[in-house]
Every structure is written in C-alpha cells, then in structure tokens.
Amino acid sequence: MITKNIDLDVEDRNGRNKGFVVLDELKCRGCNSCVLACSFHHLRLFSKEASSIQVSWDYSTGEINWEIKATCDLCEGEKECLCVKYCPYEALTIK
C-alpha cells in the first residue's frame, strides 16, 4: 500500500497523541467526499473552504493532490472520523 505521509499529529485535550489521517492514493478517486464531510464536522455546513482537507486532481492524468490542515481535530465530539466514514473508496484510515 502506498500512503501519503501527512505531517500532522493530533493531540487530545490531555496532550496525548491521537494519530493522523492517512490517504491511500491508489484508492482515492478525487471525489471530495472527505472534504465536505470534514466541513460538516466543523460547521454543520458543506464548504470546501471550511474543511481541513483539500483535494484536487489533474483532469488528464488523475494525479491527486490531497492535503490536510492543522485544523483537523480527528472529529472530536463525533462518533467517528467523518472523512474516513464518508470516503466511498475506503481510501482514508487513522494511524
């Protein structure tokens, strides 16, 4: 499995490391589901700008550019990480 290293560790309120979101680029199809699921966690709205995740891809080659910002809190307060839950291709995992 090829994964994209994300330079982002999320700590909980006690300063313990909770992990980070990892993308499997071979599985990702660039559909933006993670982007909007993330914004729903933050604001209960759907917005690319309000999301901690940004995705774009080259429309000729399928090359994906996936980024996650430090505003990711691993969906604190939700039952599970929404980006992981709503990815239709099971391309995201928490490490």
Next chain:
Amino acid sequence: MFPSKIVGSIAGKILYVDLGTKAIWVERTDKYVQKFLGGRNINSFLLLEEVSKHRKGKEARIKWDDPRNPLIFGVGCLVGTLMPASNRVTIDTINTFNNGKGSANIGGFWGAELKYAGYDHIVIIGKSQTPIYLWIHDDKVQIKDAGHLWGKLTGETERTIQSELEDVKIEVMSIGPAGENLVRGAAIISGPGKSASGSGVGCVMGNKNLKAIAVRGHGAISVANPEKFMTIVDRILANVRKSPYLRNWRRGIIEGKYLPQSPAWNFLASYKNGQDDFTPLEDREKLVGEIKGIPSYNKKMMACHLCPAGCMPILKIEEGPYKGTKCPNYWINSTTYSTKLGLSDPDTSIFFHYMCNQFGVDGDMCANTLAWAFECFEKGLITKEDSGGIDLVWGDKEAILLMQKKLALREGIGNLLAEGAKEASQKLGNGSEQFAIHMKGQDTVDPYRIIKGWGFGLSISPIGGKHLRGAVSTPDVTGPPGADWSPTEYKNVPEVVYWQAIVKEIEDIIGNCIYVGTWSGTHALTVKDYAELLSAGTGLDLDESTLLVFGRRGINLEKAFNTMNASFSRKDDYPPERYMQESVKSGPFKGHKCDREEWDKMLDRYYELNGWDKMTGLQTCSCLAELGMEDIIDMLPIGKDEPQFISHKPKNFLRETFKERETRDDH
C-alpha cells in the same frame, strides 16, 4: 445581493448576464422553488418565460441563433451537500437542430463550485460582439476578453484561464473550435472530459461569442435538517455499496458489460449507421479485449464530485501516432461511436472520443453524421472528390479522424456535415435522406429496434433521440421496481418509460447522476429516498406523490416548449424510418424492428398516461390545470374549451400498474 442561504440547500440566487448590454444582475431563486423546486425544472420554466416574452402572437417562433435565445445553466438543488453523486448541471436553450427544447446534462465539479459561489442558475442572454468569457468569483462577476482563447481546444482553454487567474481550483466550462464554428452539435466541456452533449448547447454558446464560464466559490451550502439529512445519506451509501451494478461501474471497462462476450453487445450497439444492431465478435475482441483492447489502456479510476460509483477511467495510449495521450474515457461512449462507424481499433476509438471533447462536439452527433457520410460514400452518393480525396471506408482509422476534424472546423465537406445528418442529407439530396438517422431533426446514435423501452424512450424524448428522458434497458437495471416488462417486448413499455422520464426529471431537479440513481439496479436510490432527502435538504414538505407531480411539471414544461416553438406533435414521436423499415440482420435478435402499429398503441397509452390528446399528442388544458400550470395555457395553440379532455389519475396509475415496492432488506 441576497443572502446566500434562503431555503436549505438552495443557494438562493439566479445570475443574469446580458452579453449585448454587458448588464449583470441577480434575482431570487425562491420565487420559483415552490412550484418547480430547482435544476432542470426551473431551467425549463425560465426558458419558456424568456422566449415567450419575445414572441409576437401565438404563431411566432424564436430561432436558436436569435441573440435573445437564452442559454441557461441550472445546478441541482442538492448539489453542494454531501448527497452522493450530486454534481449534475443541466443546460437549457433553444435546440439548434429543431428550435424546440434544447437540453444537455453534465457532471464533474463545476456545478458544486457554482453553488459555493452562491448561485443556482445562470441565465445568459444577448450576444457579445467580440469573444469573451465570464469569470464568477463569489459575488464578483466579470466579463473578460477571450480573444486570446478563441480557436483553442477545450483542455488548453481551461488551463489558460486557470493560469491567468492564478488559481488551479477554478472550474471551467468551455467550448472548443466546434462551438466557435457553430457546428450544430457542438457541446460544452468541463474538467475531466465531461461533456454537455446534445441540442447544440455549445453552438448557442459559440453564437453568443461566449468562450467559457470560469467559477470559484468560497461559500457554504446548508441543509434544513442536518442530522436527518445525514441519516438518509448514511442509508443511501449503505445501499450503494450493495448494488451489484455500482460495483461494475466502479470497475469501469475492466469488469463492465462491454467485454467482448458481454450480452449488452447484442442489443446496445448500433453497427455501421444502423445497418445492423449486432457487432461481429472479432470487432468486439479488438475493441475491448482484455489483453489488447481498451481495458488494457486503463491506468486509474476517478470520480466526479461526491460520486461513490467512480466510473471514470483514465486511459493512456502508450504506442503509435497518438502515443502519450492521457484522458478520461467513457467506455460505453467510445464503443458506441466506434461500432456506428465500423471501427475496431482501440487507439482510434479512444482518440476519437478524446478529440470530440477537445473540439467540443457531441460524440453522438459527430459519429452519427460521419456514419451517414460513410454510408453515402458506400452507396456512391458522396464521391472521393466531395470528401477531399479521402476514402470513406467503414472502420478506416485515418478517414474517421480526418473527417472528425473537418466537421469540427467546417473544412471542405465538413461544412456540410457540421449541420448534422438530417440537414446535410437534405442539402445533398439524391436519396441520401434515407440514411440520415435522426429524431426530431437531431442526430441519434443509439439502437432502437431490440430493446423496446430504449427505442420508445428515445422516440418520445422531447430533446430528440437522447436516452436520458425515459429510455429503459433491462428491468434489473432501469425502470420502476417490481414492474412487469421484458426488454424485447412491447408490454407495459409506455408505463415504464412514463415512470422513468418523470424520475429522471426528479434526478435533474436534485442534480444526482442516474448511475447512482435509477440506472443503478433500482435499489440504491428510490423516489421515496429523493423525497426524504429533498425535505431534509430544502426544508420543503415533500412526499413521494408530491415529488412525482414536480416531475410531471417538468415533462409538461418541455412538451409545452416544443409545441410553442417547434410545433412538434404525434408525428414527431416515431422512431427513424430506417428502424421501422429494416430489421436487425444478424445476431441473436435478428428480425427485430420497430413495429409501427405497436408504436401507435404505445403512443396512445403514453399520451393517455400524461393526460395528453391521443390524436395529436398535444397537451390538454385539463392536464395543465391539474398540475397548476394554467399560466402556460395561453402560450400554446390549444383552446381553453378544446373538446378532447382525457380523464387522468396518475396516482392510481402507479398503484395499479406496479406492485408496491418490496421492503428493502435493510429497512
């Protein structure tokens, strides 16, 4: 400007741009929502409203090339939310082939971006004197010079705009040289090889000198009831994961039905301009064989915005004259174009599809018109002198690509072909008319003779021979759950097509892709799901039966436009003459054709279900009144006291004809 959120997932604004006066203004969407909801429905009403403004008397018509012809973009009313596969945009205008309703639909990413910029619809009126493009950056809307973009292919246009506006996240819809050259079947192209094909929407855009619409939106879309909305989304995604057809779409051409032995080849491929509906096995093997055919070119599967099907293969040509070409490709389209032209070379098949998108021309129109020319050459009606020294031999790789270029650029014989098969044949004469395959004047590439619901759906399509207005293939994939019908028989076809056309209208209101809707094996998403989603999304109180009324309004808006501006009636709802005269010549369905008597019966029933007059196929006042559309009666050539009222009870019909849907396992 109005607040960006008025009714849940509706962005709230309609952007108007007059390219003649350069005036730009916005109007509220919500004044149309109560009656038409959104998407294609509102588009259709805006088109009717805009065109009827300029008519002088009931007999007056507005032609497609009139600058007053509006070009209307409408994003589905759940696009922008997390609703699976909600990304579609409908583009409506006057049809360049017949002056009736023109409509095309497109996926990709542009629609969601427009919603985030705060708009549900864009209405372009007037005509610019010089090439321009529109730049929509949230509330800021600019008309910009496009002189430097004119003549460019669509891919380059998109990249140039992103580069000069310094943002690769800008989504672009553009026309290519075909639209600039007013090729009747020109398309509008966006992002990953997505094409709004049909009705010449790109030709109308070219006529307005509008090269592109670039959009970037930083806003948000809300839903009226977030928790409920997400619960329904969860349920739909669970159903999507279970659908065997969606599993196939996900695998694209590799495991799709278009492998050489797949049964769909026997009934869903028109061969050599419809001389047959059966493609020889050796041709299939070359085209889609797993080792050397199109599946072997697949490098990656991608998806449109929010799509859980992800049916978009990225192909790469590794050798030969088109070496290095990388592009999204829809296997079902490129194989359809190929068989129509007797082509079995996978490189050329992929490149032809790619260049249709780059030139910005509807592949259906291009393949169909070329097939007409190739058949005319075969019959001696077009000579080598006419074609500019090219032998138009079925399947000839170079001839096909050279003719495609001529058509898109209107070079030589391409100037004739750019008018589409019907008009080209009328200009050429000499009996070439019998080989022009068209519906309501528009090129049609699909097979009609074997699957009766497919042929019937194509023939009643208000936009002329396009399969996204009610066509159904097999009961396990399309049509209403539990319906009693068989693909090759006429029984219950009108009922099934009637249902499919209404539900497709609902899907175009919502903006979700039909592959994750009613073409996904019918169980991933239902009308009930749509009603619940729309209620939670928009805050409107909708159930299954009220939603079906919205769908019927859409069908009637399109019908009314055709009556008003193209004078279409019953005579225009029969399949191409060839398919009623000539039978399928080979394969397991040899002997099948479109039977005129059966078609008469189906049309009687279809009109009856719609509440239309059987004799003429036209709408009745009672039907329009029942749908609360009395206001358009005055636009139509029907009298308020016309005699042929038909009693119409749609709700009873649905219950009587089909069993109540079986409860899903997971409910």
